[in-house]
Amino acid sequence: MTETNLPENDDFELRSFLPFLLNQAAEQSSLEFQQVYKNRYGMLRTEWRVLFHLGNSGEMTAKQIGDLALIHKTKVSRAVAKLGQRRYLTRTRDERDRRSERLALTPTGEAVYRELRGIAEQYDARMAAKFTKGEVALLRVMLRRLAAME
């Protein structure tokens, strides 16, 4: 009713503000998938991400995972600890640099990874299906640029 003393909406639209839109889209897109790894495997988001990187790229150190996925080392450390407890991965001291450990999925870990990856692929496909191939390709390029990954 009394919007008269408000700063006049001007031309600014919150609904078009990129950080806001990115956040909403990211939130929404991870929500559904979160149910899977959370309810089915009791995993946290960081754990799922670490598992995913290991499944995807093979043997890595915690440092490498953190750098690649932009996850802080304390979060990686805790995720690795939990995944280790659940026997999803093994930790082998690197004899060339005894500060770091080479992490690798166990058969159990790989099985979980494969199932989750399958679901992820379906999910990605469903999202992509909302647009044309060209649009999705452009979207990925833009997002990658915005994430400053290139």
Added chain:
Amino acid sequence: MTETNLPENDDFELRSFLPFLLNQAAEQSSLEFQQVYKNRYGMLRTEWRVLFHLGNSGEMTAKQIGDLALIHKTKVSRAVAKLGQRRYLTRTRDERDRRSERLALTPTGEAVYRELRGIAEQYDARMAAKFTKGEVALLRVMLRRLAAME
């Protein structure tokens, strides 16, 4: 070196997985701006978001803000409490439904909102400048659709 016993990268690329990309881009885009409202006003992300919605849409209830911004009611509640303490907003019991309160920015709150909005606009423009106008328009449409806002 020994990638032989790994589940063969197949055609799946984590770096192209949409929820992952969206998350990275959203994270990156809010990081720099976070410094502003955090360091300059000691605000939390949720507080900034509540302030922003109020400044943008005028008088609202906590419920409305939560629904619009996909923020859980406990987070909204605490953010509103803090913004109230700082005299950024006033809370008026709605006499038509005495469970809810009509929230509105004070002049102080509006001033803060306006400054932050200005910075946000510049930030948005800088992000948009990475692409052509057409690309950005498409990006906004796609993000809005992915956020299931339409």
Added chain:
DNA sequence: GATTAATAGTTGATTTTGTAACTAACAAGC
């Protein structure tokens, strides 16, 4: 109109994250 269900919002307990300080191992400079 009394009872039950639903809703707006708050609060306290638990979980997760973020920040700093720490250990252990390596690297560089002298």
Added chain:
DNA sequence: GCTTGTTAGTTACAAAATCAACTATTAATC
């Protein structure tokens, strides 16, 4: 080879988010 600096990873403590239970009010049902 010994001090100084750096790096991989962990841990302790503080801050924040999540979850469950709660109050107050309204709506629905009988």
